[in-house]
Amino acid sequence: MDTLALYIHIPFCLKRCGYCDFNSYTQLEYVPSYMDSLKREISFYSSLKRKITSVYIGGGTPTVLGERELSSLIDAIHKGFDLSPDLEFTVEANPETVTAGKLKVLKEGGVNRISFGLQSLKDELLKAIGRIHTAEGFLKKYAMAREAGFDNVNVDLIFGLPGQKVEDFMDTLKKLAGLSPEHISCYSLSVEEGTKFYELQEKGQLLLPSEDEERAMYHSARHFLQENGYSHYEISNFAKAGRESRHNLVYWTYGDYLGLGAGAHSFLDGVRFYNAYGLKDYIDRVKARGEAVENRERISEEEQQAEFMILGLRLVRGVEKTKFFERFKKDLDLVFRQALEKLKDKGLILNEKDRVRLTERGLDLANEVFVEFLP
Amino acid sequence: MKIPQDRIRNFCIIAHIDHGKTTLSDRLLEYTGTIPEREIKEQVLDMMDLERERGITIKAKAVRMIYRADDGQNYLLNLIDTPGHVDFNYEVSRSLAACEGALLVIDASQGIEAQTLANTYLALEHDLEIIPVINKIDLPGAEPERVKQEIEDVIGLPADDALLISAKEGIGIKEVLEAIVKRIPAPKGSESEPLKALIFDSLYDPYKGAIAFVRIAQGKIEPKQKIKMMSTGKVFEVTEVGIFSPEMVSTDSLSAGEVGYVVAGIKNVKDTRVGDTITDAENPATEPLPGYKKAVPMVFCGVYPADGEDYEKLREAFEKLQLNDASLFFEPETSAALGFGFRCGFLGLLHMEIVQERLEREYGLNLITTAPSVIYKIKMTNGEEMMVDNPTNFPEPSKIEHIEEPYVEASIMLPTEYVGAVMELCQEKRGIFKDMQYLSEKRVLMRYDMPLSEIIYDFFNQLKSRTKGYASLDYELTGYRKSDLCKVDILINGELVDALSFIVHKEKAYARARQLVEKLKEVIPRHLFEIPIQAAIGGRIIARETIKALRKNVLAKCYGGDVTRKKKLLEKQKEGKKRMRQLGKVEVPQEAFMSVLKMG
Numbered sequence: 001m002d003t004l005a006l007y008i009h010i011p012f013c014l015k016r017c018g019y020c021d022f023n024s025y026t027q028l029e030y031v032p033s034y035m036d037s038l039k040r041e042i043s044f045y046s047s048l049k050r051k052i053t054s055v056y057i058g059g060g061t062p063t064v065l066g067e068r069e070l071s072s073l074i075d076a077i078h079k080g081f082d083l084s085p086d087l088e089f090t091v092e093a094n095p096e097t098v099t100a101g102k103l104k105v106l107k108e109g110g111v112n113r114i115s116f117g118l119q120s121l122k123d124e125l126l127k128a129i130g131r132i133h134t135a136e137g138f139l140k141k142y143a144m145a146r147e148a149g150f151d152n153v154n155v156d157l158i159f160g161l162p163g164q165k166v167e168d169f170m171d172t173l174k175k176l177a178g179l180s181p182e183h184i185s186c187y188s189l190s191v192e193e194g195t196k197f198y199e200l201q202e203k204g205q206l207l208l209p210s211e212d213e214e215r216a217m218y219h220s221a222r223h224f225l226q227e228n229g230y231s232h233y234e235i236s237n238f239a240k241a242g243r244e245s246r247h248n249l250v251y252w253t254y255g256d257y258l259g260l261g262a263g264a265h266s267f268l269d270g271v272r273f274y275n276a277y278g279l280k281d282y283i284d285r286v287k288a289r290g291e292a293v294e295n296r297e298r299i300s301e302e303e304q305q306a307e308f309m310i311l312g313l314r315l316v317r318g319v320e321k322t323k324f325f326e327r328f329k330k331d332l333d334l335v336f337r338q339a340l341e342k343l344k345d346k347g348l349i350l351n352e353k354d355r356v357r358l359t360e361r362g363l364d365l366a367n368e369v370f371v372e373f374l375p
Numbered sequence: 376m377k378i379p380q381d382r383i384r385n386f387c388i389i390a391h392i393d394h395g396k397t398t399l400s401d402r403l404l405e406y407t408g409t410i411p412e413r414e415i416k417e418q419v420l421d422m423m424d425l426e427r428e429r430g431i432t433i434k435a436k437a438v439r440m441i442y443r444a445d446d447g448q449n450y451l452l453n454l455i456d457t458p459g460h461v462d463f464n465y466e467v468s469r470s471l472a473a474c475e476g477a478l479l480v481i482d483a484s485q486g487i488e489a490q491t492l493a494n495t496y497l498a499l500e501h502d503l504e505i506i507p508v509i510n511k512i513d514l515p516g517a518e519p520e521r522v523k524q525e526i527e528d529v530i531g532l533p534a535d536d537a538l539l540i541s542a543k544e545g546i547g548i549k550e551v552l553e554a555i556v557k558r559i560p561a562p563k564g565s566e567s568e569p570l571k572a573l574i575f576d577s578l579y580d581p582y583k584g585a586i587a588f589v590r591i592a593q594g595k596i597e598p599k600q601k602i603k604m605m606s607t608g609k610v611f612e613v614t615e616v617g618i619f620s621p622e623m624v625s626t627d628s629l630s631a632g633e634v635g636y637v638v639a640g641i642k643n644v645k646d647t648r649v650g651d652t653i654t655d656a657e658n659p660a661t662e663p664l665p666g667y668k669k670a671v672p673m674v675f676c677g678v679y680p681a682d683g684e685d686y687e688k689l690r691e692a693f694e695k696l697q698l699n700d701a702s703l704f705f706e707p708e709t710s711a712a713l714g715f716g717f718r719c720g721f722l723g724l725l726h727m728e729i730v731q732e733r734l735e736r737e738y739g740l741n742l743i744t745t746a747p748s749v750i751y752k753i754k755m756t757n758g759e760e761m762m763v764d765n766p767t768n769f770p771e772p773s774k775i776e777h778i779e780e781p782y783v784e785a786s787i788m789l790p791t792e793y794v795g796a797v798m799e800l801c802q803e804k805r806g807i808f809k810d811m812q813y814l815s816e817k818r819v820l821m822r823y824d825m826p827l828s829e830i831i832y833d834f835f836n837q838l839k840s841r842t843k844g845y846a847s848l849d850y851e852l853t854g855y856r857k858s859d860l861c862k863v864d865i866l867i868n869g870e871l872v873d874a875l876s877f878i879v880h881k882e883k884a885y886a887r888a889r890q891l892v893e894k895l896k897e898v899i900p901r902h903l904f905e906i907p908i909q910a911a912i913g914g915r916i917i918a919r920e921t922i923k924a925l926r927k928n929v930l931a932k933c934y935g936g937d938v939t940r941k942k943k944l945l946e947k948q949k950e951g952k953k954r955m956r957q958l959g960k961v962e963v964p965q966e967a968f969m970s971v972l973k974m975g
Contacts, residue, residue: 005935187931188927190930190931211927212926215927235929235931236931236932248934251934251935251938259935263936264936265935265936265938265939266935267935267938272939274936274939297939306942307938307942310933310942311933311938314933346903347903348903363929364926364927364928364929365925365926365929367928367929367930367945367948368903368925368928370945371945371949374942374945374946374949
C-alpha cells in the first residue's frame with residue numbers, strides 16, 4: 001500500500017507575531033466549530049487507502065487547544081486513518097500554552113515528537129518580535145516535555161532578527177545546544193507581505209542586520225552545530241543522528257501528503273490542491289460537502305521534474321539520480337544537462353556520480369540554483 | 376457649383392502648443408457647417424492618437440470649407456494645417472508656401488512664444504498676409520493690450536486690428552472668417568499655364584498607394600492626365616483627384632488656386648516628397664516651384680528589439696512607418712551588446728520619440744534604443760574626413776586631427792525672472808550668448824549658439840523644469856564648428872559595451888561618466904561575483920563603481936504548503952532574468968541602456 005504523510009492545521013494563535021505570515025487567526029471563538037469541521041474532514045478522507053507514516057499537527061498554535069479538544073482530535077485521527085506502527089507524530093507547541101496536562105494527553109495519544117517555537121533565548125528580542133513567552137518560560141516547558149517522556153524534541157530558532165548581533169544568535173544556539181534537543185531548525189528571517197515587519201520595512205523602520213552579518217550567523221550556526229553532534233540535513237534544519245524530521249523529509253523527497261484544515265495544501269498522485277483559507281469559508285465548505293478544497297492543479301510531468309529538483313536540492317545530501325529515474329523514467333543528467341552545467345560552472349552545485357547537491361555556496365544562493373530547473 | 380478663383384482663400388494657422396489652434400479650427404468647421412458640431416471629436420485635424428495625446432500636430436493636413444460672407448457671396452476656404460514643432464520646420468515651410476495668408480493665434484495671457492515667432496518669420500518670408508488673432512480673451516489672466524504691443528514690438532506687425540476672440544466660447548469666430556475673406560488675397564496663377572502643383576504632404580493608403588496633398592499653383596490636374604515629379608522625373612497617370620471636406624471626396628479636376636489630393640498609382644511616399652512640384656508630363660513647366668529640399672535627418676540612434684526574435688517584426692514596422700514618413704531613415708546595424716537592430720535617422724528629438732512610441736504602441740514592440748547622436752565631422756591625421764553618427768564608429772583618438780560638431784542658433788523666449796536660470800543652463804550646455812531682446816517688460820528673447828548635441832541631451836526638459844514650463848525654444852542649424860570632443864566607453868566587468876559609448880565635450884566627460892556609472896550600479900542587479908563598472912577615454916579609466924557580489928538568495932522555509940507560492944517567486948525571478956541582456960557573464964536590464972539617454 002502507498003504511504004502518505006498527514007498534516008493537520010490549527011489556525012489559531014493568542015497573538016500574531018510581527019514576522020509571521022502563516023494562515024492563523026486570533027478569533028478563538030471559532031475553535032469549537034473549527035474542530036468539528038476538522039473531524040468531519042478527517043472522516044471524509046478516511047476512505048483513502050494509504051498507510052500514514054507521519055502525522056504533523058502544526059499551526060498557528062496547536063497548543064492553544066484544550067486537553068479535551070486535543071484528545072478528541074487525536075482520537076479522530078486514529079479512527080480515520082491507517083497509521084503505521086513506526087509512526088512519527090509531531091505536534092507544534094508554543095511554550096506559553098503548553099501544560100503538563102496537555103503534554104500528558106499528547107503522550108497518551110501516541111504523539112512522539114514535540115516541536116517548540118522558541119525563536120530566541122534573548123527576552124528583549126522575543127518581546128520585540130511579538131512572542132508571548134520568555135526564555136525562562138521556554139526552559140520550564142522544555143523540561144516539562146522531557147519529564148512527560150518526550151525523547152524527540154525540535155526547537156525552532158530565527159536569525160537575522162531586527163537588532164540581532166551574531167553573538168546574540170550564537171549565545172542562544174549555545175544555550176540551546178546545552179539542552180541537547182534532538183532537532184534544531186534555524187530559519188533566516190524573511191519579511192513577507194502582509195506582516196507587521198513588512199509595514200515597518202516599507203516605512204524604513206525595520207533595522208535588520210546586514211547581509212554579511214546575517215550570513216555570518218548562518219555559517220557560524222552551521223559550523224557550531226556540526227561540531228556539536230548535529231548534522232546539517234536541510235537548508236534550515238539540523239538533527240542528531242537518525243532524528244531528522246521524517247514528516248518534512250516527505251515534502252523534500254517529493255512524497256505524497258494530505259493537508260487538512262484551513263488553507264492546508266495536499267499533493268496526491270500528481271495533483272496539488274488546497275483548502276479555503278478563511279475560517280468561515282473553510283467551515284462552510286466542510287459543512288456543505290465534507291471537504292473544503294478551493295483549488296486543484298494537475299502538475300505536469302515537466303513541472304514535477306522541476307519541483308522534484310527544487311525540493312530535493314534543499315536537502316544537503318541532494319537529489320539521488322536513481323530516485324529521479326525511478327519516478328520519471330528519465331536520466332536526470334539528460335533532462336537538466338544545461339542547468340547542471342551552468343550551475344556547476346558557477347560553483348553552486350556538485351554533480352557527483354550518484355547525486356546532485358548544493359555546494360556550501362549553493363546553500364546561500366539556493367534560489368539561483370532553483371530557477372535554473374524551472375521549465 | 377464651382378467657385379471662381381477670386382473667391383478662394385488658402386490659409387493656415389500659426390500657433391504655439393495650447394494656444395488654441397485646434398479649438399479655433401473646430402469652430403471654423405462648425406460655423407461654416409463643414410462638420411456638424413456633434414461630429415467634432417475634439418480635434419478633427421489631428422488624426423493620430425499620439426498627436427491628440429501630445430496636443431501637437433505632426434503631419435500637415437487640409438480641410439475645405441464653404442463660407443457665405445457678409446457680401447452675400449460664397450467663398451471657398453482651404454485651411455492647411457501645419458505641424459507645430461521645430462523638428463518639422465521644413466514641412467511647415469511647405470505648408471506655408473501653399474497659402475496666401477495665415478492666422479497668427481496667440482494666447483492672450485501667454486504672449487508670443489519662440490516657435491510662433493519662428494513660424495511667423497517663415498510666413499513673412501513667403502509673403503503671407505498675416506492676421507493676428509488674440510485667443511482666450513475670456514480668461515481672467517488675459518492681457519490683450521500687452522500681447523498687441525508684443526506683436527508690434529517683436530514681429531513688427533501692426534496689431535491695431537488684431538482680432539480678439541475666444542475659440543472655446545465661440546466669441547469672434549465670424550470676425551475671423553470675414554477677415555480671411557477680406558484681408559487674405561485670392562490665389563494667383565492661371566489655369567491655362569502648364570501645371571505646377573506643390574506637394575505639401577502625403578499619405579499612404581493601402582489601396583490607393585501614396586496620395587499627394589497638393590496646392591495647384593497654376594494649370595489644371597484631372598484623371599487620366601500623365602504627371603511628372605519634377606525632382607525625380609518619374610511619370611505617373613492620375614487616377615483620381617479630390618478635395619478634403621474634410622474626408623477625401625473625389626472631383627472632376629483641380630485647377631489653379633485649389634487645394635486637394637492626387638492619386639496616381641504611386642507606390643511609395645518617397646515619390647511624393649514634400650516640397651516637390653508636380654507638372655504635366657506632356658506639357659511640362661520649365662521651372663519647379665522654389666524651395667524643394669530633401670529632408671535630412673539630424674539625430675541618429677540605434678533601435679533594437681528587446682527580444683532578438685522580433686528583429687523581422689521591427690523591420691516590417693519600420694517599413695510600414697516609412698510608407699507615411701519619407702524623412703525617416705533606417706538601415707541594419709549590429710551591436711555586440713544588443714545584437715541585430717537598426718541605425719535610424721530622425722529630423723529631431725521629437726520625431727525620434729514619436730517614431731519610437733509608435734513602434735512600441737502600434738506594433739507592440741519592446742525596444743532598446745541607444746543614446747541619440749548628431750553627425751560629427753572628423754578630420755583625420757591622414758587628411759581624410761569622415762562623418763560619424765554612431766559613437767561605435769569613432770576612430771581611435773590618435774588618428775583624429777580634430778572633430779567638428781553641428782551648431783544651432785537657439786532662440787529662447789521666457790519671462791524675465793528666469794533669465795538667470797536659463798543663462799546658467801545654456802552655459803552648462805556650452806552655449807555662447809549672442810543677444811537678448813526685451814519683448815516687453817516681462818518677457819525676453821535670448822539667442823545662443825549651441826551645439827546640437829547638447830540640445831538633444833535633455834536640454835528641452837531642463838529648460839522646462841528650470842522655467843516652470845514658461846520658456847519656449849526654437850533652433851535652426853547654423854553649421855559645423857571645431858570642438859574638443861572625446862568618446863567615453865563603458866566597461867562592464869572589464870568588457871566594453873558598445874551600445875553605451877557616447878561622445879562628449881572633454882570638460883564634461885568626467886561628470887557624465889561618473890553619473891552614468893553610478894546609474895548603472897543602481898540598475899544592474901547583483902551577481903554571484905563582484906562587477907566593476909568603468910568609464911574610459913581611450914585606455915584611461917576616468918570613473919569606476921563596483922557592484923558587490925550577491926551573498927544570499929535563499930528561501931529559508933519550504934514545506935508542503937509553501938511549494939506553490941515559492942515556485943511563483945522563483946518564476947518571477949526567472950521572468951526578470953529573461954528580460955535581461957547577457958553581456959559576457961553579466962546580465963544587464965534594458966533599463967541600463969536607457970540610462971545613457973537620461974543624463975543631464
